[in-house]
Amino acid sequence: MAAVTGQDGDVDFSFVSGNPALDLAATVGSRRDKPVDTLLTPADLERWVADCHELPDHVTVDAPALGTTVSLREAIYQLALDRVLDRPFDPASVEIVNNAAAGPALTIRLSDTGVHMSGDMTAVLSHIARAGIAVLADSRACLKECGRTGCTRIYLDRSRGARRTWCGMEECGNRVKAAAYRARKRASADG
Numbered sequence: 001m002a003a004v005t006g007q008d009g010d011v012d013f014s015f016v017s018g019n020p021a022l023d024l025a026a027t028v029g030s031r032r033d034k035p036v037d038t039l040l041t042p043a044d045l046e047r048w049v050a051d052c053h054e055l056p057d058h059v060t061v062d063a064p065a066l067g068t069t070v071s072l073r074e075a076i077y078q079l080a081l082d083r084v085l086d087r088p089f090d091p092a093s094v095e096i097v098n099n100a101a102a103g104p105a106l107t108i109r110l111s112d113t114g115v116h117m118s119g120d121m122t123a124v125l126s127h128i129a130r131a132g133i134a135v136l137a138d139s140r141a142c143l144k145e146c147g148r149t150g151c152t153r154i155y156l157d158r159s160r161g162a163r164r165t166w167c168g169m170e171e172c173g174n175r176v177k178a179a180a181y182r183a184r185k186r187a188s189a190d191g
Contacts, residue, residue: 013038013051016168018156020054021132022143024069025077026167031152039073042066054131055124056106056117065121072100072125076132080154083136083143097136100129148172 017023027048029036039045042061049055061069075096082089103126106119119127135141135156142157146167153167166172 013048014168014171015052016155016171017153018158019131019135020052021076021128021135022080022154022156023052024048024073024128025080026153026155027073028077029152030150031077033150039066039070045069049121049124055127056119059119059121059124061121065125068100069121069125071096072129076128077154079132079136080143081145084145084154089136097129097132100125101133102126103129146172 013023014026015023017026027038029038039048042063042065045061045066046059049059049061050057075090075093078090078093079097082093104119104123106117106123106127109116109118135143142162143154144157144162144164145151146153146155147165148167151167151172153172155164155167157164
């Protein structure tokens, strides 16, 4: 899998899937064509956790925790894809998710400044697995794969009438619309 780096060496993570488990699964892009993994180091995973608003601001990640996270990520993706394709869940993936969900819960505290979460990486993975179970078990949840060619992100469509086509407007919707505009301009110039 290829890695992605920005100008400053970091990747901006996107949280548009509607569920932290689906957002974790989306840390590999273009899975069918040229997979791009954005969680290559423990530091990458620490930043992803800190950027996810449903998780603590800071956790420490070591190499074994990264490996466990990658296993959970792939299991969640497999189960979400099974759900999108209306096929039975992969038993090995179910076991990985269930085992992660059995871990400790995050500590959540309310204060005048808002909600504060804390916990170690095991609790973070347990929270993610439980969020994944909640969405995968909900027969009314509309899971879809992004409509942009090459994007393999699976997202929770909560739009009115379940008409959402892309995982996110900024990343994929604008690209599709811009490509269609350019194609129309070329066609009118050629015609």
